[in-house]
Amino acid sequence: MEHKLLNGNQAAALAVKLARVQIVCAYPITPQTSLVENIAEMWSRGQFPGEYVSVESEYSALSYLIGAGYAGARTFTATSCQGLAYMHELLHWSAGARLPMVMVNVNRTMGAPWSLETDQLDSLSQRDTGWMQFYCADVQEIIDTVLFAFCLVEEAKIPCMVSYDGFILSHTYEAVKLPTQEQVDAFLPLPPGEPLVAPSRPETIQPVCDWKVMSRAVQSRHREMSALFPFIREMGKRFQQIFERPFSPLEAVDLHEAETVIVAAGAVSQTVKSVLPFLNQNGSRKGLLRLFLFRPLPQQEIAGMLSAAGIKKVVVIDRNLSSGTGGIFAQELRALLQKSSFGGRVYELNLAGGVDLTKEMLARGLAKIENGADAGEEEIIWGVDL
Amino acid sequence: MIETPVGSFTSEELMLSGHNACPGCGAALVVRYLVKEVGQKALIVIPASCWSIISGVVPLRCLETTVLHCPFPAAAAVGAGLKKGLYALGDKKTQVIVLAGDGGTFDIGLQGLSGAAERNEDILFICYDNEAYMNTGMQKSSATPYGSLSTTTPAPRIKSNPKKDILKIIASHRIPYAATATIAFPEDMGYKFRRAMEIEGFRFLHILTPCPQGWGSPVEKTVELSRSAVLTGIFPLLEVENGRSYTLNYVPDNFIPVQEYLKPQKRFSFLKEEDLQVVENEIASTWEELLLQAERNKAASES
Ligand SMILES: Cc1ncc(C[n+]2csc(CCOP(=O)(O)OP(=O)(O)O)c2C)c(N)n1
C-alpha cells in the first residue's frame, strides 16, 4: 500500500481505475471537472484499462451508462449540482432498471444564483430516486467508498452515489493510503463480463406494465435496499481484512456518556470530531454520530444509538435546506426517532448555501441551544448568523 | 421507377400479430420490414413513443428480438452506450438499432442524437416520422408540416412554420450514411436497411410513416399516402454519404399535384388556396437544391 498526497478528485479517479471500470462517461462541471480530466488523462496515456467517453451532456452520460450497463459493463460517471439535476429522469430509470452503477457527486449549491460553495441539496434532491447514497468525510474515505460501492452495487443491483464536499474535499490534498491492484482485485471481483441482453434471447426490457407489476417492483426495491445494512456491515469487515482499515457505514464518537449528540454528514463531521475535546473541555458531554450511509438509512441502528439513557439533545448539522420545512437530515432524524424511545429534542444547525463552520461558530451555536434557543419562534440555528 | 437494387424480404415474420398498433399504422409496417431484414442480429432501443406501446404490455410482446425501452430523450445515448459496452466486453458483432419517433428525433432527442452522430457512435438510428406526438394524441412536433392541424396547433392557428430538415441536420455531422425511405417503397427501404447495417459508424434513416389516427386519413390509404408523399415531391427519397455525397433515388419528370397527398388527410383541412402555393414553392426550392447538389456530386465524381 502506497502513501500518497491526493485531493478528493484525484483519489476518486484512481479508485475508478483500480476498480477496473470498463465504461466511464461523464460531462465536466465545477468542482467535479478535475476528476473527469484525471480519468481522461490516464485514458489518453493508455494507463486506464477501460473506455472513457466524453459526451455532450450529463443527461447523455447517464443514458450511456444505462446502455453500457445492459451490455454487462462496469460503469462510472461523476457530476455535481446542476449536472446531477439534469440527470434526474435517468436516476429514477437506472434504479428502476436495477442497474449496478457508481456515480460520484461532488456536493455544490444549486443555482440560482450561481455559487461554487459546497451544499448537499444537489444529492439530497435526488434522495428518492432509488440510488444508495454515501457522504464521505475525508479523501481516504473517497477512495474506500468508491471501491466499496462497486462491490455493493453488483451484489444489490442497486446503483450508488458517492458524495463529497466540493472544494473542501474535492480540491484539498490529504495523505492517503492508496490500495494496491492486488488488494482491490481481492476485494472486488473482476467485472462479470456477461451481457444482460442478446438479440437471440428475445425479451422486452422495461415494457409498459400494469399497476400490480409496478407496485411489486417498487416494493421489492424498497425491501431489498432496506435489508442491505447487515450485508454492508459484513462487507465492511471484509474490507477491513483486506485493506487494514475500517469501513463502517455509521460512525459514533464519544456517544456512550453523551448528553448532546451532534449528527452530521460529510466533511463537516470531521470538523465536529476534531473539536469535540474543545467542546467538552468544561465537563459537558457531547458526542458525534456521523451519517455516512444515508440510503439505505440505518434507521434502527441510529434510533438504537440515540435512545441511550443519557441523551437529551440531538443537534443535526445540515448543509442543505428544504425551503418551507428545514434541514433534510434533521427531518429524517425526527422521523426515525419517532419510532424510538428517544425522549429528547432535535435541534437544527443549518449551513445551507456554503457556510464554513469554525469551532467557535459551533460553540456559539451549541451555546444558543443550551440557553434555550428553542423558546424562540425559529427552531433553526443559522450558521450564517453565528 | 426507383433505381435501387431490389431485394426480397423473407417470408418469416419476426413481428407477430396481436401487436398494439392502430389499424393502418405506418410505423408498425416499418418495423415489420426492419426485423425481416435484420433478423436477430440487433438489439432495438426504443424511447417513449407509439412503439413503446406497440411492442406489447407485460407479459405480451410482439417482436421476436430483444427490445430495450428507455426514457424519451435518451435513446441515442442509451443505444451508443449499449454498443460501446458490448464492444468493451468483446462482442463486436451484435448491432444496435435505435427506433425513435419524430419527437424523439427532431425535438427532445435531438441533443443526444447530435452528440452520438458527432462521436460517430456505431449505431443505426431510425426515425419513424408520423409528423406529430402520436403516443400522447397528435400534438405538434417540429416534424409537423406547414399547414397541419394538431391538438396544440388547433384551427384556426394551424402550424405556420415549415418542417425541420432533419436529414440535412444529421447528415451535416458528416456521418457515413444518412437516407430517407417510406413504406410504399419496401424494396428501397429494405435496401437502405441492408446498406445501413453493412456500414460502420453512425447511420441515420428517416422514414415517413402515415398515421391514420393522427392524420385523419382512411386506414386503407396508408401505403397510398406514403407513395403520394414521394410522387408529389414532398418527401424525396435520397441517400447522403459522409454528409456531402447525395444520391437521389427517385427523380420524376413531373410531380403529381400536391392535393393528391393533402386532400385525403383531415389534418390539412384548414389549408387555404394560397397555402397550397406555399407548399408548392417549398417543394420547388427543395428540389432545386437537391438537383444542384446531385449534379455537383456527379460532376465531382466524373472529374
Ligand atoms: C421527458 C418526457 N416528456 C414527455 C413525455 C410524454 N411523451 C411520451 S411519448 C411522447 C410523444 C412521442 O412522440 P414521437 O417521438 O413523435 O413518437 P410517436 O408517439 O409519434 O410514435 C410524449 C410527449 C415523456 N415520456 N417524457
Ligand SMILES: [Mg+2]
Ligand atoms: Mg411522432
